[in-house]
Amino acid sequence: MTLPDSTRASADTETLTALEEVYAQVKRVQRDLRPTDRIIQDLEIDSLATLEILLALEERFGVALVDNPKAATITTVGDLVGLLDELRADATTT
Template structure:
């Protein structure tokens, strides 16, 4: 095993300790898997989970009816709020995460312009259908965060 590893070319992956001396079957793996084959589509299930968690945290007898569990980081949210305030030429204090675009006086075309400005700002590309159900500032920030991570 040791000789095999020393003669192997450059980018060698580390093998977990319990696999290392077990025999010849796993020796040709250049990449090793830690844990139960965690790979492949890592992002989509995670995001789905947060969405699902957001819905399930709605408690009927709570003081605040919805607990928003945001996926966007505070920096992203702040930038998004600043951009929206600039685009619609409104005061930045009126743009809060829960604010609806319609409350800010933006129609659908304004929303398109905002999303395009955000795309340019963050250097990302959101698909054509992705911006369909955007209602609030938080939605926009979450969408940006999602495509940024992808």
């Protein structure tokens, strides 16, 4: 399913805001995230923090990230936001 541009933009913004909130809780630092931020290099997220963030996002959005093979290919914030929006859209159509 393809979302209209306006709907996609609002979903992206909502997802990015949620990710910023989860990042702040896990890393205990407030930061504006950009889609081009690399998760490991730029945000300095280690494997434990990555797991904490993914689990928190799973709970928040009711999607499966940890067991999703696409999650292994995520390198940037934009990749993660895109995957979350894709999973959320799939969940609303089923």
